[in-house]
Amino acid sequence: MTTTASLQAPREFLIPRGPRTVGFPTPDQIRASIQQLVSEHEFAQAQQLAEEGLEVYPDSEGVLAISALVAIVRQDWLYAVVLLEKLVFLQGDRASDLTRMMLERARKYRGNAMPTKRQTIATAAH
Numbered sequence: 001m002t003t004t005a006s007l008q009a010p011r012e013f014l015i016p017r018g019p020r021t022v023g024f025p026t027p028d029q030i031r032a033s034i035q036q037l038v039s040e041h042e043f044a045q046a047q048q049l050a051e052e053g054l055e056v057y058p059d060s061e062g063v064l065a066i067s068a069l070v071a072i073v074r075q076d077w078l079y080a081v082v083l084l085e086k087l088v089f090l091q092g093d094r095a096s097d098l099t100r101m102m103l104e105r106a107r108k109y110r111g112n113a114m115p116t117k118r119q120t121i122a123t124a125a126h
Helices: 004-014 027-039 043-056 061-073 077-094 097-109 117-125
Strands: none
Touching: 027 043, 027 061, 043 061, 061 077, 061 097, 077 097
16 A cells, blocks of 8 residues: 555655755756656656646746646646647747647647547548
């Protein structure tokens, strides 16, 4: 059985405290911690950290991007669209083709609990 204390220990280890916000990590530390959590299939913790990061750094491109990827992994298409639209807005002409493609993909899947095989094939073809 996993206790709350044991769930918190890895997260506290992953996110060293940063100087920018007292008691909270920097955007780069948040991004790296979320990447590690996702690589370990700790999606709920990754989502929680992404939400906390967005509360403190709502305009951080790195936090927005990784949070959108977590939403995509969780197939939360509506939330992914919101985050990616904000990221594209902030980046303007600097927004990458990959970011724009992910936004279009999330828009296509929005409202579907799970993309159909046909949608997945169509997206891969583009």
